[in-house]
Structure formats: structure tokens, C-alpha cells
Amino acid sequence: MPELINDTTDGTQATAEGAADGQALRPHAEDSFAGELKALAAADDRPRPARWRLSPWAVATYLLGGTLADGTVITPKYVGPRRIVEVAVTTLATDRALLLLGVPGTAKTWVSEHLAAAVSGDSTLLVQGTAGTPEEAIRYGWNYAQLLAHGPSREALVPSPVMRAMAQGMTARVEELTRIPADVQDTLITVLSEKTLPIPELGQEVQAVRGFNLIATANDRDRGVNELSSALRRRFNTVVLPLPATPEDEVDIVSRRVGQIGRSLELPPAPEGLEEIRRVVTVFRELRDGLTTDGRTKLKSPSGTLSTAEAISVVTNGLALATHFGDGVLRAGDVAAGILGAVVRDPAADRVVWQEYLETVVRERDGWKDFYRACREVSA
Ligand SMILES: Nc1ncnc2c1ncn2[C@@H]1O[C@H](COP(=O)(O)OP(=O)(O)OP(=O)(O)O)[C@@H](O)[C@H]1O
Ligand SMILES: [Mg+2]
Numbered sequence: 001m002p003e004l005i006n007d008t009t010d011g012t013q014a015t016a017e018g019a020a021d022g023q024a025l026r027p028h029a030e031d032s033f034a035g036e037l038k039a040l041a042a043a044d045d046r047p048r049p050a051r052w053r054l055s056p057w058a059v060a061t062y063l064l065g066g067t068l069a070d071g072t073v074i075t076p077k078y079v080g081p082r083r084i085v086e087v088a089v090t091t092l093a094t095d096r097a098l099l100l101l102g103v104p105g106t107a108k109t110w111v112s113e114h115l116a117a118a119v120s121g122d123s124t125l126l127v128q129g130t131a132g133t134p135e136e137a138i139r140y141g142w143n144y145a146q147l148l149a150h151g152p153s154r155e156a157l158v159p160s161p162v163m164r165a166m167a168q169g170m171t172a173r174v175e176e177l178t179r180i181p182a183d184v185q186d187t188l189i190t191v192l193s194e195k196t197l198p199i200p201e202l203g204q205e206v207q208a209v210r211g212f213n214l215i216a217t218a219n220d221r222d223r224g225v226n227e228l229s230s231a232l233r234r235r236f237n238t239v240v241l242p243l244p245a246t247p248e249d250e251v252d253i254v255s256r257r258v259g260q261i262g263r264s265l266e267l268p269p270a271p272e273g274l275e276e277i278r279r280v281v282t283v284f285r286e287l288r289d290g291l292t293t294d295g296r297t298k299l300k301s302p303s304g305t306l307s308t309a310e311a312i313s314v315v316t317n318g319l320a321l322a323t324h325f326g327d328g329v330l331r332a333g334d335v336a337a338g339i340l341g342a343v344v345r346d347p348a349a350d351r352v353v354w355q356e357y358l359e360t361v362v363r364e365r366d367g368w369k370d371f372y373r374a375c376r377e378v379s380a
Contacts, residue, residue, distance in 0.1 A: 026264070028124060029077075029117035036062065037118065039072040049093045051169040051211025052119050056089045059118040063089075063111070077114045078107060079253045084239055085111075091237040092119055092171065097192050097214040099177070099233075102241035105307025108217040111241065112173050115215055120170040125161040129176035138162050138174075138187045139197060152201045159206075162188075162214070163197055169211030177216040182226050188214070192235035221305070243308070247293070250281045250308055257312045258319065265316075267323050273330030277315055279371055280335055283362075284311050287343060287353070292361055299361070300353045304345035314338035336374035354379065 030037065037053070040062055046055035054062065063085050065076030078085060091098045092115065100108040116123040127137050140163050146156035165172035177185065191197055195208040216236065218228070228236075244250035254277050259269060284306040286292050290299050304310075318334035326334060344350040358379065362372045 029113045030121055036074050043068045053121045054118055056093055059089045060085050062118040078111050079249055088239045092213045096237045099236035099238045100217045101238055103220045104305045105309030106241040108241055112215045112217050116171040116173055125165045126173045127161055129180040133180045135184050135187050163206055166206055166208040166212045169209035172214045174216040178218040178226050189232055251278050253308055254311050258315045261316050267319050276330045276335055280311050280314055302343050302350040302353045310342045332371040332374040337378045340378050
């Protein structure tokens, strides 16, 4: 019997069949890193908040990486300021919820998933926020067959991920909170301030058990789509995730993630690809900052966000190209088309920005001849 992972509002049940035999295309954090989580739990002798799988210290170590006393290496999941992770983890141990804010591709979703996996051992209690997210997705729905046959009862009620997290003292996640219509967002106010979810149809309520908390993510760029009401904002501690501070950090993040994604796509490792990764990151950072690395030349920035996430996908695609159609070594020609696609979102304005960058910066740079030629070829 496959494990039950999700109830949907129409009463059907989603199952994790693929995951059961290790064939999931993208396993959940708690499955991918089950070994590390187990080692941390065994080594962790610090006090744990109610229903937490690990102590706050161990959760932070899981996210930031480290080596345990017995020599087990914990890989870093998040590369960034330690303080940010410490504040985020601490917030989850208080009665305030956590809001991860930042520009696209700054690992908000990624951090939220790993926090839920480390704290509750389950990152799947998730509500995806969209313009069409209904109140039922946050509160509860009904199994209509049951409802018609037997009237309203607890059996006919289909709990939302938030309701289940409350009942079990777990971590719930809400993705893209500001995309959810304002009146639906406000459903969370009672949940977060009173820690209860009333069910007026039954004259009952679900009270949150200790250990319950909520992590929401929201995009800086979407601000204003559906502004958070101040009543709701006050229930959250906001942690802003920054773009990687240095090029080295960003190269580190990209090569790490490309390695992991490459393994799951069964691409061979590409240690020689580091030079190309460095170039992709340099191009992205320079265009994003509107300034060359040496600080000498001002540049125009293109309209799209050239985030770390985009760099990861450019390099992964390049690696796939090199594997299937090249000699297996990541070269300039394998990433050029990807970079062009990421930079030129608006065919008119961005193309001018790109051409200018290509001719004034890339062309003149020592050791970048092959890259210039590859870019010229795909830009033509
Ligand atoms: N500082 C970082 N440390 C580790 N990984 C990072 C970092 N920044 C970005 N990434 C990687 O970037 C990818 C995209 O991150 P994610 O999807 O979480 O971004 P997001 O902030 O949720 O973006 P969006 O606003 O588009 O939803 C992930 O694979 C993540 O590993
Ligand atoms: Mg996200």
C-alpha cells in the first residue's frame, strides 16, 4: 500500500508510488537527505522544542553543513549568512510564523522545504499560492459523496495541509503567499494568532498542537500583486534572503546544485566544467549589477532576473548538451545558447543590452575568445 501523502479537497488521495521504489524524479528533502537527518538526530543531545525532530542547533547545522563528532559530513544546503538561518530556525521555535522574502531564485522555496524536513521530518504539508487559491486550500474542504450521504461530519471533512499540520504539531508551508487573494490570505490570521481553525458547520474547531508553525515564501518582485495585510504581516517574522554576496559563493552554489541535479538526471560529473560555471556566474553578476567585475565599465541591465537559479539551469542544460552531443566536457558553446535565452527576455530591448555587453566587455576580455565566438554564433 503506497504511503498516503496528501488529501486533496475533492477527497481523492494522492500517493507517493514513485517515491516508494526510489524512482521519484525529485525526491523530497527528507528522503534525499534521510541519512544526514538520521546522523544529526543521533548526535544531537541539545533540547528539542515540542515535536521537533532535531534541536534548533542541529536544524541550522543541517542547513549550513558541518562535520559531526563521529565524522559524518553534513552537506551545506543553503550557502549564505549563518545569522539568517539562525534567525529563521529560532522563529520557528516561537509563536510567530516565518516569512521568507527575496527576489526570485534566492532559495526561498529551497530553504522552506529543508527547514520543514529538518524540523518536522515532512516537507509535504504544502499549499501552493496562486491567484486562484481558494479558502478551502488553507482551511478544509468536503468529500461531497460523504457529505450528501451522511451530512456534515468529521469523516466528510477533507483537511488542508495547514489543518493537518495544526492537528499533528508539524510545519506547514505556504508558497508564494502574496499571489493569494487578500481575503483568502486573511484566513491565516486566525490560524496564526488564535492557533485554531474553526469548523462552523460542525460547531467544532481544530486547535493547533505544540510544534505547529508555518513557513511562507513571497517574492519581492510580486509585492503589490496582493500586498500582505498589516494584520497578517504582524504574525510573521520576515527574513530576507539575499543574492549570493561574492562570485565565489555563487560559483559554489551553482556547481553544488548542478552536481546534485546532474546525478538525478544521470549526467556524468563534470569537474572540468568549473571554468565555464565561473564564466556564466560572472556574466550574470555583471549584467545584474550593471557593472563589470573590475568596476570600470557601467552596463545596462536586461529586463529578466538573472538569478542563481537561472545560472543553475543554464549550466545543467549545457552539461546535458555536452553529454549528449559533445565530448562530455562543458564548453563555451554548450552554455552560450542558454545564457542568451536567460538574458534576452524582451527580444528588442534586451538584445541591444546583450550585443553591447558582448562587443564591449566579452570581446576584450583575456581568455574569453572561445566564449565570444560561441556567443556570436548563437546571437546571429
Ligand atoms: N544561497 C543559496 N544557497 C543554496 N542554494 C541556492 C542559493 N540560492 C539559490 N540556490 C538554488 O537556486 C535554486 C532555486 O531556488 P528556489 O526555487 O528556492 O528559489 P525561490 O527563491 O523560491 O525563487 P522564486 O521566487 O522564483 O520562487 C535552488 O535549486 C537552490 O538550491
Ligand atoms: Mg519559490
